[in-house]
Amino acid sequence: MMGPSAYLILSGILFAIGAIGVVARKNALIILMSVELMLNGVNVAFVAVGSYMGDPTGGIFAFMVMTVAAAEAAVGLSILIAIYRLKETIDITELSVLKW
Amino acid sequence: MEPILFTLFGAIAVGGALLVVTRKNPMSAALSLIMSLFAVAALFVLRQAHFLAAIQVIVYAGAVVVLFIFVIMLINVPENRLPIEKPTVYRLLGVVAAGLLMIEGGLASRNFSAPATAVGEVGSVEAVGHALFTDYLFAFEVTSVLLLAAVVGATVLAKKKI
Amino acid sequence: MVSALSNIHEYLWLILAFPLAGVVLNGIIALVAERPLLLPADGHGHDDHGGHGDAHGGHHETPAYRKLVAFIAPGMIFAAFVVAVLSVLQLTRMPAEARTVVQTLFPWIQAGGLSVSVALQLDPLSSVMILVVTGVGFLIHVYSVGYMSHEPAFARFFFYLNLFMFSMLTLVLGSSYLLMFVGWEGVGLCSYLLIGFWYEKDSASTAGKKAFVVNRVGDFGFLLAMFLVFWNFGTLNYTDVMAKIPSLQHSGILTTGLATAITLLMFVGATGKSAQIPLYVWLPDAMEGPTPVSALIHAATMVTAGVYMVARSNALFMLAPFTMGTVAVIGAATAIFAASMGICQKDIKRVLAYSTVSQLGYMFLACGVGAFGAGIFHLMTHAFFKALLFLGSGSVIHAMSGEQDMMKMGSLRKHTPITFWTMFIGTLAIAGIPGLAGFFSKDEILWRAFSSDHGSPFLWAVAAVAAGTTAFYMFRLIFLTFFGASRMDKEVEKHVHESPFSMTIPLMVLAALSICGGWLGIPAALGGSNYFEKWLEPIFEGGHKAAEAATEAIGHGAMAHHDPMEFILMGASVAVALFGIAIAYYLYMVRPEKPAKIAEGNPNLYRLVYNKYFVDELYEWLIIRRIVDWSIWLWQMFDVQFIDAIVNGVAKTVRSAGDETRKIQTGVVGNYAFSILLGAVFIVGYLIWR
Numbered sequence A: 001m002m003g004p005s006a007y008l009i010l011s012g013i014l015f016a017i018g019a020i021g022v023v024a025r026k027n028a029l030i031i032l033m034s035v036e037l038m039l040n041g042v043n044v045a046f047v048a049v050g051s052y053m054g055d056p057t058g059g060i061f062a063f064m065v066m067t068v069a070a071a072e073a074a075v076g077l078s079i080l081i082a083i084y085r086l087k088e089t090i091d092i093t094e095l096s097v098l099k100w
Numbered sequence B: 001m002e003p004i005l006f007t008l009f010g011a012i013a014v015g016g017a018l019l020v021v022t023r024k025n026p027m028s029a030a031l032s033l034i035m036s037l038f039a040v041a042a043l044f045v046l047r048q049a050h051f052l053a054a055i056q057v058i059v060y061a062g063a064v065v066v067l068f069i070f071v072i073m074l075i076n077v078p079e080n081r082l083p084i085e086k087p088t089v090y091r092l093l094g095v096v097a098a099g100l101l102m103i104e105g106g107l108a109s110r111n112f113s114a115p116a117t118a119v120g121e122v123g124s125v126e127a128v129g130h131a132l133f134t135d136y137l138f139a140f141e142v143t144s145v146l147l148l149a150a151v152v153g154a155t156v157l158a159k160k161k162i
Numbered sequence C: 001m002v003s004a005l006s007n008i009h010e011y012l013w014l015i016l017a018f019p020l021a022g023v024v025l026n027g028i029i030a031l032v033a034e035r036p037l038l039l040p041a042d043g044h045g046h047d048d049h050g051g052h053g054d055a056h057g058g059h060h061e062t063p064a065y066r067k068l069v070a071f072i073a074p075g076m077i078f079a080a081f082v083v084a085v086l087s088v089l090q091l092t093r094m095p096a097e098a099r100t101v102v103q104t105l106f107p108w109i110q111a112g113g114l115s116v117s118v119a120l121q122l123d124p125l126s127s128v129m130i131l132v133v134t135g136v137g138f139l140i141h142v143y144s145v146g147y148m149s150h151e152p153a154f155a156r157f158f159f160y161l162n163l164f165m166f167s168m169l170t171l172v173l174g175s176s177y178l179l180m181f182v183g184w185e186g187v188g189l190c191s192y193l194l195i196g197f198w199y200e201k202d203s204a205s206t207a208g209k210k211a212f213v214v215n216r217v218g219d220f221g222f223l224l225a226m227f228l229v230f231w232n233f234g235t236l237n238y239t240d241v242m243a244k245i246p247s248l249q250h251s252g253i254l255t256t257g258l259a260t261a262i263t264l265l266m267f268v269g270a271t272g273k274s275a276q277i278p279l280y281v282w283l284p285d286a287m288e289g290p291t292p293v294s295a296l297i298h299a300a301t302m303v304t305a306g307v308y309m310v311a312r313s314n315a316l317f318m319l320a321p322f323t324m325g326t327v328a329v330i331g332a333a334t335a336i337f338a339a340s341m342g343i344c345q346k347d348i349k350r351v352l353a354y355s356t357v358s359q360l361g362y363m364f365l366a367c368g369v370g371a372f373g374a375g376i377f378h379l380m381t382h383a384f385f386k387a388l389l390f391l392g393s394g395s396v397i398h399a400m401s402g403e404q405d406m407m408k409m410g411s412l413r414k415h416t417p418i419t420f421w422t423m424f425i426g427t428l429a430i431a432g433i434p435g436l437a438g439f440f441s442k443d444e445i446l447w448r449a450f451s452s453d454h455g456s457p458f459l460w461a462v463a464a465v466a467a468g469t470t471a472f473y474m475f476r477l478i479f480l481t482f483f484g485a486s487r488m489d490k491e492v493e494k495h496v497h498e499s500p501f502s503m504t505i506p507l508m509v510l511a512a513l514s515i516c517g518g519w520l521g522i523p524a525a526l527g528g529s530n531y532f533e534k535w536l537e538p539i540f541e542g543g544h545k546a547a548e549a550a551t552e553a554i555g556h557g558a559m560a561h562h563d564p565m566e567f568i569l570m571g572a573s574v575a576v577a578l579f580g581i582a583i584a585y586y587l588y589m590v591r592p593e594k595p596a597k598i599a600e601g602n603p604n605l606y607r608l609v610y611n612k613y614f615v616d617e618l619y620e621w622l623i624i625r626r627i628v629d630w631s632i633w634l635w636q637m638f639d640v641q642f643i644d645a646i647v648n649g650v651a652k653t654v655r656s657a658g659d660e661t662r663k664i665q666t667g668v669v670g671n672y673a674f675s676i677l678l679g680a681v682f683i684v685g686y687l688i689w690r
Helices: A005-024 A028-053 A057-087 B002-022 B026-046 B050-075 B089-109 B125-133 B137-158 C013-033 C064-092 C124-147 C154-173 C177-195 C202-233 C238-250 C256-273 C282-288 C291-300 C302-312 C321-342 C348-368 C372-399 C417-431 C437-451 C457-482 C490-495 C501-521 C531-551 C564-590 C594-601 C603-610 C612-664 C669-689
Strands: C101-111 C114-122
Touching: A005 A028, A005 B002, A005 B026, A005 B089, A005 C669, A028 A057, A028 B002, A028 B026, A028 B050, A057 B050, A057 B125, A057 B137, B002 B026, B026 B050, B050 B125, B089 C669, B125 B137, C013 C064, C013 C114, C013 C154, C064 C114, C064 C124, C064 C154, C114 C124, C114 C154, C114 C177, C124 C154, C124 C291, C124 C302, C124 C372, C124 C501, C124 C531, C154 C177, C154 C291, C154 C302, C177 C202, C177 C256, C177 C282, C177 C291, C177 C302, C202 C238, C202 C256, C202 C282, C256 C302, C256 C321, C282 C291, C282 C348, C291 C302, C291 C348, C291 C372, C302 C348, C302 C372, C321 C348, C321 C457, C321 C612, C348 C372, C348 C437, C348 C457, C372 C417, C372 C437, C372 C501, C372 C531, C417 C437, C417 C457, C417 C501, C417 C564, C437 C457, C437 C501, C437 C564, C457 C564, C501 C531, C564 C594, C594 C603, C603 C612
Parallel strands: none
Antiparallel strands: C101 C114
């Protein structure tokens, strides 16, 4: 029987790796995948804490996060397709028309 | 038993995640993502969240990552047109910040302890279904609206002629 | 009716409410019906003598709204007059000591120690004022209906006029200095609006501004006086202030110095409003306004507000001998100075304007020698005959199709008999011919200037010379206007006509008042009872008592005993007046070519007097030029180089800072995500280490 700390630390590691992907990569596809990783890290925390507390709410939260992740992936990827058609690139540093 | 399995699947999940953020080729990254997601599903099983583990495999690995792979193949960026990733100070800062966040998360959860009450079957189909259709019915229904909006949005955005 | 209004004093507020209702109604009508006139596009309808009631502008149907205005405006004033008369009648039935009625309408300002209610005070002094204001005001309103009948902005005119009546009645009926100040500012505003009524004319709008600015100087003094009163008395109500004088005197707070400071500042306010030296310069220019305005505001009512204020504060003034001396000297100086300026004026209204300044000087002379009752008496009779003279001059101008230069008049007696006779009566009254109103009031002042504790033979001599000068220039006006050969333009002469009844009837009523008005105050020396003086006594005896307490003076009852000197002086002043008339007759009837020769013989003197002693130019050079120069310096040095530099500097700093910091916005999503990540690091860090 192990405590919840290990799961929480694992969750933090997954979240941080995802964050590194989001911040450091230029490839829009990889960034979207990294966002999925971050969401997954959060899910680990929800499920672990929910099960240790004996409360199904953690599971419900994870469930909702998955739904949001699926919706986000669908919309994000379609935006990516639209951008690629327009700009012929998936490099986010080239997509900076909103700069000063 | 649990510590051993936790260490194993946790290592696979972290390794997969690291591969995702380091691969130049998006297809490799997507496949690494599947690996990571499977490992997390195994961790869910470890925490008796069987239903969520199943959903994890079906929705994430089965739907989301497949969608990624579809898109990767659809736009099919040539190898030489992929963004050139160079180490810069900014990226280093990003890694440091994420590392700091990780350390902070570890510090925050280091001494987290659960109450000594019995661990119920909170992740089972019965438990999740019961909670979902009683206390969280409204949120559940709203989720359907969110998915509908995502379907419409994705369709509209990806259409060639809007 | 009378039984229903058994206590009319509960309805005092109606005196204010009626003119206010007129203001509202006429204001609405002016806004609705005369809206096109307010728009800038309107150019025609105001030619050179556009508004001067030119009777030959062609007859067309009078619009209904003008009839309504012509009914509302005088009607409201008449209603106020009726209430005023009923109130005063009831006041006369009360015992003399109890003749102070205060009606509190509602609390107005409650802040710290300051507590001011909107309250009306009816006592002998304010009763005289409301009767004069509403009575003369009503007659002038009736007159204005005829005089302004060809004016496009008819409703606007009566809107201003009613607003003036409301303000003036607030001034005289208010029970505290603050309420008086409200009315004081209100009449100043209306004066400005009405002087500049024909604002398309540059001289009119300039004159309005001049009046406003000069009055502001005086108002400043009044405000400071009010602050001093509140600071030391803790109240602004007349009754409370008067009641506190003895105790404050006793405790040593109210010293002669303090009383002098308060009263001198009040007198500064009075010199502004009542056109005394040195602030009289605005009144002659105020004649740019329509003639009924000159009659109502700049002769009969508003300009006497200063006299009213001084009389109202008599108890304070009596404590300050220095101020009394100043008031008397300024009054006498103004009387003679303005009278001398009236000699050479060619504009009929300007002669009357200088005459008004001069007569106001008499009133202040009376106040300055402690004869407040005589001052108020002269205020009343002056309101009658000066309103009459102004309205008569308006009738003359009306007949002359807007011509105001007396050199282009003459022989009007035949064409406008009613105007001539009424004006002649007014002239006799102002000249001090025995039996008419002006004689009694002016003689009272002259006698008191001679005999009072504060008076002196010198003051009497100055005032008597001024009286002779007054007689001279007034008869000069009459002779130039109504007698002699016609000097009119041929075109004008064809149209000369007597004014309509709406104008001549007020003239006749005022002429009757100019004859009888003085009979209220026939001095005891002539076998009269001097009812007027007795009526005002309750107001002024407090002041005398306070003064006696302060100076331990004895024998102030001098006013009661008969002195043969009074008859001698009376005869002397009549002789001076007759002498002035005789000179005028000789110069303008017997030898009409003589005045021009005298002017040629003394060109420098003539130029000096004709140009009003160059006082305007002196002020221009001494004060206005300095202020303008200083303002230019402030503008160029302080405003541009300091204030603007700060403002521009701040703007430049912010701009350059923005130029740099906006580069954070790279447009790359990763960078934004990094910001979010940093934020998360800091927040979680705070939560852990807090």
